[in-house]
Amino acid sequence: MSKKNRIRLYTDVNLEQGGIVECNENQTHYLSNVLRLQEGDEVYLFNGKDGEFKTHINKLSKKSIELAVDECFLPFTSSPDLWLLFAPLKKDNTDLVTVKATELGVSRLCPIISEFTNTVNVRRQRLNLLAVEAAEQSRRQDVPQIDEPMDLCKRLAEWPQNRTLFYLDETGGGKTIIQALQNISGPAAFLVGPEGGFSQKELEFLRNCSYTCPITLGKRILRAETAAVAALSCWQALCGDWR
């Protein structure tokens, strides 16, 4: 197994050299039935705080796998302090946003319910599984937090004032993203509304907050999921860990 294609799993237990980690049912199935690993084979674990550890399969039975933790392979590095607030989209696209935002290194995903949001059916457990899988594959060392869906105005009412909230303003009044992100530092969040856009009331509320900044992504109309990926990418390039 080359390091390039190393098998990485997320676990919620503490990791330290000499420790033992029991795989859960999904992990056991994946390692033994999908990858057909054997005793002695290497698996890498991360838990969002202790770093990435090399382990090997210590015991393997049909129903359980025990991993013995060998050594720290990579020290812990956290993803940037970047949130994405998004109106849930048709099922596949909510999945897509979750996976892509995880790859792009967001630390928190906040589904928000706005006036024109089409669907409020957010299967948070499913999104969490998708985020874990994307974190494993993209070699993140942490998994983004996924919030329960929350009403947009409630979310904004308890907003941490030091976090800049960039919102996609489809009315065309926003700054270009390069203008908005130049000379910016500190915690950030992006807000992408539903396909129907924000209501007049929501736009007024957003315009009057001290911590918000309207942005525009050109004249072509982007799908919500495209806008989310585009905005996060620009932030990573200009302010995040792609620099």
Added chain:
Amino acid sequence: MSKKNRIRLYTDVNLEQGGIVECNENQTHYLSNVLRLQEGDEVYLFNGKDGEFKTHINKLSKKSIELAVDECFLPFTSSPDLWLLFAPLKKDNTDLVTVKATELGVSRLCPIISEFTNTVNVRRQRLNLLAVEAAEQSRRQDVPQIDEPMDLCKRLAEWPQNRTLFYLDETGGGKTIIQALQNISGPAAFLVGPEGGFSQKELEFLRNCSYTCPITLGKRILRAETAAVAALSCWQALCGDWR
């Protein structure tokens, strides 16, 4: 019908005030069976060169629709001179790249076959339909050209030397995208390899070309389709028409 949600269709015929345009079979089905439009209803047409024209349904039967061209609604603006070279991915992801790249304003999509490309089955006609649909919805005034798949080395052998080719270098040796795109102007192209990356031979070839620039998008491993969307977004923000 508000201008915000105007119905836009691409046509390959010339457009001028007073002209008559026959809808094709798909368009007729869409306008009459899906949208249930009637004689007199407004439809907007664009053809990639003459601008966007307001028209109305002049004659409508079960099998054909005739549009009468009223007036020019928007003068023509072309998309930026930006190409995307990409290794075809599993079917859904090739579709995704085509749609997203169209939304993001690329002028040409070039499927390329590299050593580690998994699939060479590119249904160009299907991709063209997807691009037309994405152009209609995103309010582009043109549709990207979609090439036949071509061997990477052949493509590079006949490369126009004044077009910078930014390639995603997964070995980590590339410039950050902000370094690469600062102070750049002129025609550009991005090259995103297959999930398996480029071969050693291909990387050497790419490194030795005078018109290439390796770029990196951080330490997380991005799926090919995510990398394509991310790179195109950064270019639009820094060098393209999002400025």
